[in-house]
Amino acid sequence: MMLEVKKVTMRFGGLVAVDNASLTVSQGSITGLIGPNGAGKTTLFAIIAGFRKPSEGTILLHGKDITGEHAHKRAASGIARTFQIVQPFAGLNVHENITVGAYLRHMKPAEAIEKAREVARKVGLEKDLEKSAASLTVAGRKRLELARALATEPKILLLDEVLAGLNPSEIRDIIPVIRSIRESGVTILMIEHVMQAVMNLCEQVYVLAQGRMIAEGTPGAVCNDPSVIEAYLGKGSADRIARQAGGNAGGDHA
């Protein structure tokens, strides 16, 4: 197994942001992590990437316990993440931003610069290499965020809502990029609210609600799971999910 999250709990004072949550990601897969706002998804990502130490539980990468390793060490071991709030180095151009990531595995500047160019091509930014990062559109920044993570040559890539803020045609354009990343051998775990993308991309989906893992399975099965529909009901998402799952969830409504 590529990644195993075992019984992870994260407390912030009295608040239990993640509550005894477990998940596994198999090598070569695209696995989804969904759930209502505030469910604990981003906190779980921070724990997997080593930005936070869990109150309880363990993280295994290829069977090795990495719970005590710092983010820097985990990046070297092959874990990369993108951030929900995209913050490129505004004073640097696109090429330089990507090169920063490439320095993790390439000490020689010429090699890092070349690696960055190759990654830019992969995500469709080759025409924008000389542009300042600050001048990119939202969709361009999302691609840059992907590129910066990919430049570290990860084994597993954690995507935190890379599609948020994009319009439907921009989403259609970036889905093949995500698929091609997987095809190049990178395993993906993605937090995503855009259900159409989850249905399109993920083989396996986990659902987190109020810190607890309430369901797992194929996207179709999970979206028809009454407990999942229930978790979303407050936000009015249940109907949308049922429709996208094929419109047959009505009979399952408790």
Ligand SMILES: Nc1ncnc2c1ncn2[C@@H]1O[C@H](COP(=O)(O)OP(=O)(O)OP(=O)(O)O)[C@@H](O)[C@H]1O
């Ligand atoms: N550093 C922190 N200190 C205190 N509480 C926190 C901290 N970080 C997150 N939380 C709380 O933990 C809970 C889970 O937050 P988290 O951001 O992980 O959820 P999420 O599922 O990623 O939500 P969203 O979809 O809105 O990004 C929330 O109640 C949040 O307010």
